Amino acid sequence: MTVRNADVFKRMEAWAPKYLAYDWDNVGMQIGSLQKPVNKVMVSLDVLESTVDEAIANNIDLIIAHHPLLFKPLKQLNMDSPKGRIIRKLLAHDISVYAAHTNLDIARGGVNDMLCDRLGMSSRDILIDSYSEKVVKIAVFVPETHVDQVRNAMSEQGAGHIGNYSHCTFQSAGHGTFKPLEGTDPHIGSQGELAFVDEYKVETIIPEKRLSSVLDAMIAAHPYEEVAYDIYPVENSGAVYGLGRIGTINENLTLSELCERVKKTLDISHVRVVGDLSATVNKIAILGGSGEKYIHEAKKQGANVYITGDMTFHAAQDAMEMGLSVIDPGHYAEKVMKDYTKAYLDAAFGKDGVQVEISQSNTNPFQFV
Structure with missing residues (x-):
């Protein structure tokens, strides 16, 4: 059987339907043709120029990304700009791009469930109902x-x-x-x-x-x-369906011990923390990506620690004042989606000879010094 882009997109949308995405999001095919045959897929968190160069070197036909390449409407296609260079390379090498973003965050078994799985949260519920x-x-x-x-x-x-x-x-x-x-x-x-x-x-x-x-x-x-x-x-x-998860783990940990688990299981070198490191935490809210605006919902549902990325100074202060501990592993923690998406596509198309690779490009813009 010849696998085409349309077949891969259909299977992705069986897992993370496009209608689950927020209306401000841009999910689905970003660049390409539905009829293009697919032999090699690469899964990546982002589509940066380094990602595309890696795809070219490995003869990739399709990039499945979490963060959309085309998020805001383009007013011009300037080939001298970073976005323009990326698009030019993709077109020149006939590489398609597909994005599963907030729909994959919200979907059952999506990014937030992946994070829960990694942290050992066997009991969980939706944090914010959205659909x-x-x-x-x-x-x-x-x-x-x-x-x-x-x-x-x-x-x-x-x-x-x-x-x-x-x-x-x-x-x-x-x-x-x-x-x-x-x-x-x-x-x-x-x-x-x-x-x-x-x-x-x-x-x-x-x-x-x-x-x-x-x-x-x-x-x-x-x-x-x-x-x-x-x-x-x-x-x-x-x-x-909804964004984020809230639940428990089967053991009592201190906030410090939970930080170490987050770093180890999510392969993160550093985290930012709000709260008493010696305090015991047993009810955890988690939201991959940028989740600071949901600190009040996490507290309302009884979480004593909230794991999310991109916390700003004043939001962190608000959490501290309300007695909610916070662990911020950064937005890049969503890279967990690469392993799970590869496994899903391998199960779907491995029998048809489609090879699925995980991007090795580091698209995290932050360094710790």
């Missing part, structure tokens, strides 16, 4: 010979997911009737004759965003020429 899925209910009438086939096809496209359970449906037996008219080619029955069929009504819920793909799969798996189904609006809330 609640709308759901609809569908009922489809299926001959009993094809119930399993239709149900599985729908479930594989995202229907019937409730919490940590999949394939959730209700099936009730009944009798269907129909009369095939002129021009039909019925799977059961004959033209002009009323047919009586043992059928099942299969009911389930679907995230509204997945309705189209579920319907396509359902119709493809159904034996009838014309599929009878109903779609209902419902008041149920679907899955909730």
